[in-house]
Amino acid sequence: MRIHVSTVARAAACLAANIFCHNAQAFDFGDSFQLHGFGSQDYLQTTHNTYLGADDRGTWDDNFLGLVGSFRLNDKSILWAQLETSSMDTTHFTWFFIDYQFTENLRAHAGRVKMPLGIYNEYIDTKFLQMSTLEPAIYQAASDFVADAYNGVGLDYTQSLGSSGELLWQVYGGDTYDPDPPDGTHDRRAFGGRVTYTTPVDGLRLLGSVIRIQNELLATRQLINETHAIYSIDYVHNDWDVKSEFGTHTLDHVDSRGYYVQVGHAFGKWTPFARYDDITTDSTLSSNESYYQKTLVVGLNYKLASNISLRVEDHFNRGYALPVASGEVPVGLGTRNWQLFAAGIHFMF
Amino acid sequence: MKTSKAHKSVLAALTSLWLANAAWAGDYVVIVNKDNAYPVDKAFVAKVFTGDAKSWKDGSPITAVDLPEDNPVRASFSNDVLGKTVGNVKAQWAQLIFSGRALPPKQAASDDEVKKLVSANKSAIGYIKASSLDDSVKAVLK
Numbered sequence A: 001m002r003i004h005v006s007t008v009a010r011a012a013a014c015l016a017a018n019i020f021c022h023n024a025q026a027f028d029f030g031d032s033f034q035l036h037g038f039g040s041q042d043y044l045q046t047t048h049n050t051y052l053g054a055d056d057r058g059t060w061d062d063n064f065l066g067l068v069g070s071f072r073l074n075d076k077s078i079l080w081a082q083l084e085t086s087s088m089d090t091t092h093f094t095w096f097f098i099d100y101q102f103t104e105n106l107r108a109h110a111g112r113v114k115m116p117l118g119i120y121n122e123y124i125d126t127k128f129l130q131m132s133t134l135e136p137a138i139y140q141a142a143s144d145f146v147a148d149a150y151n152g153v154g155l156d157y158t159q160s161l162g163s164s165g166e167l168l169w170q171v172y173g174g175d176t177y178d179p180d181p182p183d184g185t186h187d188r189r190a191f192g193g194r195v196t197y198t199t200p201v202d203g204l205r206l207l208g209s210v211i212r213i214q215n216e217l218l219a220t221r222q223l224i225n226e227t228h229a230i231y232s233i234d235y236v237h238n239d240w241d242v243k244s245e246f247g248t249h250t251l252d253h254v255d256s257r258g259y260y261v262q263v264g265h266a267f268g269k270w271t272p273f274a275r276y277d278d279i280t281t282d283s284t285l286s287s288n289e290s291y292y293q294k295t296l297v298v299g300l301n302y303k304l305a306s307n308i309s310l311r312v313e314d315h316f317n318r319g320y321a322l323p324v325a326s327g328e329v330p331v332g333l334g335t336r337n338w339q340l341f342a343a344g345i346h347f348m349f
Numbered sequence B: 001m002k003t004s005k006a007h008k009s010v011l012a013a014l015t016s017l018w019l020a021n022a023a024w025a026g027d028y029v030v031i032v033n034k035d036n037a038y039p040v041d042k043a044f045v046a047k048v049f050t051g052d053a054k055s056w057k058d059g060s061p062i063t064a065v066d067l068p069e070d071n072p073v074r075a076s077f078s079n080d081v082l083g084k085t086v087g088n089v090k091a092q093w094a095q096l097i098f099s100g101r102a103l104p105p106k107q108a109a110s111d112d113e114v115k116k117l118v119s120a121n122k123s124a125i126g127y128i129k130a131s132s133l134d135d136s137v138k139a140v141l142k
Helices: A007-020 A321-325 B002-025 B042-048 B072-082 B086-098 B111-120
Strands: A027-029 A033-046 A059-072 A077-086 A089-101 A106-114 A149-160 A166-177 A185-198 A204-217 A223-237 A240-251 A254-265 A270-280 A292-305 A308-318 A337-348 B028-032 B063-066 B124-129 B138-141
Touching (some): A033 B086, A059 B086, A106 A166, A292 A321, B028 B072, B042 B072, B072 B124, B111 B124
Antiparallel strands (some): A027 A033, A059 A077, A077 A089, A106 A149, A166 A185, A185 A204, A204 A223, A240 A254, A254 A270, A270 A292, A308 A337, B028 B124, B028 B138
């Protein structure tokens, strides 16, 4: 069912609520139900190439509103759901699942669950929690490095290593949920896992994630294997935020690779940041500007309030792999050196 | 001379006020319900207030209670016990919420409200200014 909503009006209403309620909290309806939310409104403009609907005329169509509700069913289980809407998509549930806590260290989830992949995948929609408006290249939809969610069952196990830190083991299996699967395919079974090592060094985590997906070609019913893997370093301590990830994606013998390094430092309400992104969407064509993209991002965040931020950033690109992958620029017809400018407002409650 | 004396008085008053706030800001105590007999140490409290510990030994869910973000006692507690700034802890909780992995502590507006919540709930744990402690709750970490 298509639901037409005034996304900008909703975003404005939430923003007004946050401005007038400076310390706006979640909506807490007693002990059982909580409602949180987040949203963003961004302006994008490019100097050359069309990407994410933006060209040299700019676009305001990059916006998002999400509501996350939790309902405690009993002492051990919680029902979670995220509803999202944007001007580019219908309103729908991103994920919804029941979380059951067997013991302090062992939990299970059943339903539609965001895939635990890399640092960002589970909260990729919450731009307030990220340094930049455009996420690293390996997380952008066009790159196809990450998968959205799975319909199935997952287990989380926390293993203490004493003074050496802690390991979080996550495994899951089911069918993939992908609102935009590769052309001509139907996603099927997915099995994957992530291990997160919280080290004894304050704020330093190391992560390794992998997913194996079986795609079915609709025309021939042939099964094609797909593998995603991301290796991550995450350091957040006091005013520093440093992240780096390396990702690989293999689909039907086509290999893609990408990595980024991102650094930000808060100076009171101001947080400047920089990121270097490098992605190749086909390793056999890595010297072809239609299949590689190297990007230097520089930007600045300003905390208008504890839960509202303004952001501006500039992306200096060489190569246009992502506009080609998204279908907005034909192979060989893009401009190699181009810029993308983004500015926006992001909030959460 | 009168101006100089006035300046000195103002300076003394401001210094006293600053010292009082500085001493007060670091002077907190972690409290639980008087019927709660489970052992509580600093490491456990840190796990509770960062989402890593969700239940007491009997399996009952922990109800953690925070003070407002701009409360200096919260800043002191966050730095001393959690080893992070209030902002970093808030970002960490937001990641857990928007990943569907954990619910944040309840937030009380004042020490009195924290005490009221903790004294009425056997599974609650919170922190208040040490001078606000009374016999309605039990102190477990100072």
